[in-house]
Amino acid sequence: MADRKQELEGLRDELIERFDRYKAHKEQRNGPLDKDVEDQSIEVVNDEVIEALQQEAEDELCQVMHALKRIEAGEGDDCERCGEPIDGRRLAALPYTTVCRDCADL
DSSP states (O other), X not given: OHHHHHHXXXXXXXXXXXXXXXXXXXHHTTSOOOSSHHHHHHHHHHHHHHHHHHHHHHHHHHHHHXXXXXXXXXXXXXXXXXXXXXXXXXXXXXXXXXXXXXXXXX
16 A cells, blocks of 8 residues: 555646646736737637646546545545455556445446
């Protein structure tokens, strides 16, 4: 579980950095749109993509933080729905999962 915790902490740090970069990009884009209509369209699309990426990073960060709390509580390898152990292969593929494969399919 210690290796998984380290992996999650690294992922957490990476997601925080990514989230901060997206936020910084958005803050720089608060100025007026370009005068060229074509460039305006590209700016709007880029902003929408950045917004989606930021939301995705935030969602994943929440999952990572939840998994870390469960590890700290000694529950990190057990499914939070059924209580059975989560298969190690699933944890290796998706380290922030908190449910076993059977419960994930529900």
